[in-house]
Amino acid sequence: MAEPAANHDDFDDDAPNAPVVGRTWPGGTKPPLDALMTTHPVTGERGIFIFAYGSICANPPPGQTERHASAIHGFRRDFSLNDIYYRGTEKSPGLTLGLEPHKGSRLPGIVYFAPEETAALMLNEVHAQETPECMQCLYRRQIVQAEIGDGVKVPALTFLANPESKYYIGQSLDMKQKANLIACSYGTPNNDYAKRHRPKGLIGKTGLEYVAMTALRLEDAGRPDEYLNDMTEMAIEAREAMIASGDREKVLHAHQLARMEMGTRVEDEFKDRIGYDVTAAAVAALGPPPVIQPSLMDEILQSGLNTDLSEVSTEGMVTINAEKIGKWRDLRVTITYSEMTFGRPVDSDDNCAPKPAAKPAP
Template sequence: MSEAQFEPLWVFGYGSLIWNPGFPVAQTAHARLMGWRRSFCMSSIHHRGTPEAPGLVLALDQAENAHCDGVAFRVTDGHESATLEYLRERELVSSAYLETRQTVHLSAGGTLENVLTFVIDPDHCQYRGDLDLETQAQIIARAVGGRGPNDEYLINTAEHLHQIGVPDAELSWLQSRVAEIKAEIKPS
């Protein structure tokens, strides 16, 4: 795919990209992606867990009548190729995400087409769409990976969503429940 196809290059962030995009950002906009939901539905065996004790990270899970509020980032002109390379290395580390192009609806009005969006592959072995919130909380409270404790990922994402005015009830519940679990398992 040529760089010219994506100028300007927009990226949809719904999890860690919101607080750690890792690429030069020229513009941001609150955006909504229809037909997908933010969910801790992907086992993390690299960043927030290990193969022996997987953690969980957020992914976009396709769901009828769902939507996900997040941030559309416009990549700074001239950084499209480097950003694509960086995001592919970051997001496609285990092939559990699929690189897609989506249409997002801007909260200020209008739409953006062809927005780079990473979604979960429901056929991948790391897909965990079957976990209830309590099980997710138990895993997140205990898992640690190459980029640190799993609960740091949850806390950073939930707090940054709150700061930008995009509350997520499931993440808020998970944040409270994980704090309770961690308090229970802390040695006295």
């Protein structure tokens, strides 16, 4: 490996076409590649850096050739944005992380580098992930100064929460309220990114899997984050409360979420507290399963669920065949027992429009 540049405490912002720290692009806008290209301070390669602080920490984008434990200053992560796609729905929004300016803070994360040959691939992938069709203006794009070890600093693109997005909630919920929402939320993403990481069609991802996986990957990188660790524990406690509630709807919902988390590291780490066996026992304690509304029987039959994963009796009762449970590890079909909702159409559009101004108090 090449020796570090003689002076790598700061990169040269005055170099031709060098990325400018603090430069920002509005929500929905993809920065031009030329505005991100820089020279690697160690290898001398041309390429781009991206600073990740959420799900990309757990899912390295294609095109990257280096992954560094990193940190940036002057920001903190927060669940300050509603999510109606990856970890929520229009009817029941979940939460997703955003970066918020915070003087004096040091934020751990991951930096990825892609050389010039694959820089466009990495940028396009990350932009597509952070700009789903229904939430295009969730984030502003900004160049920040990121550490990659031994005092080396690089200009990296990252994504800041956009206060102008209609999905921005800021501090309107306290940490416990956010943890309760994360504990019970899920989404049914269906874009190319989701298909790569969640293959085989009808799939879902829970809010708890998102926060826990991000926390675990940062710990693996030697950059543990107290906020994410605390939020993970609070969300698990909220899920445990659902399981122990004795309320049929809450218990069945917790059981659904446990199915969606099968085969993930979340199941491995927390199966003794919120895993499938724990929720299955809670469901069994409830007695006979609920009757499905007759008006929804056609939807169930058309979904193919009865022939692939379960059996629907003539009385309209759903029972899961024990021999077929293993299929949930490969195909996480989203079912809300209280509504029997299969999948979800995405018909919302953020449109990059500012949020309506609040009406003045009378």
